[in-house]
Amino acid sequence: MTDTLPEFRRIGETKMKVNGHNTYLPLPYQDWISNDCYPDSKTSRQTVYLYHPPTDRRIDLGHFPSSMPYRGEWRCDTHPRSSRDGHLVSIDSPHDGGRQVYLLDIRELLAGLA
Numbered sequence: 001m002t003d004t005l006p007e008f009r010r011i012g013e014t015k016m017k018v019n020g021h022n023t024y025l026p027l028p029y030q031d032w033i034s035n036d037c038y039p040d041s042k043t044s045r046q047t048v049y050l051y052h053p054p055t056d057r058r059i060d061l062g063h064f065p066s067s068m069p070y071r072g073e074w075r076c077d078t079h080p081r082s083s084r085d086g087h088l089v090s091i092d093s094p095h096d097g098g099r100q101v102y103l104l105d106i107r108e109l110l111a112g113l114a
Helices: 107-113
Strands: 033-036 045-052 057-065 088-093 100-105
Touching: 045 088, 057 088
Parallel strands: none
Antiparallel strands: 033 045, 045 057, 088 100
């Protein structure tokens, strides 16, 4: 999307099929978007992933179960967000029995993408 103009371009139509909480990683990984999805209706899992628009590549970082008490109005969205250097992604998740914040270290993954 271009600021202040009605121009936009769809990205990730086949890889980011549902709306999520997306944000770009910081420099030097600014071409990567971190994103998530709501719990899958069949598996009850929320997926956290990275998406690279220039190559249309998606890398799942994890699938986190979300039990019924954390659905609807009381749901727990994962809201992935990165550290300032882009090496860590924190998520909110109830997958271990209660709502907590977890850190995913993606340093090695990013090194392999360079």
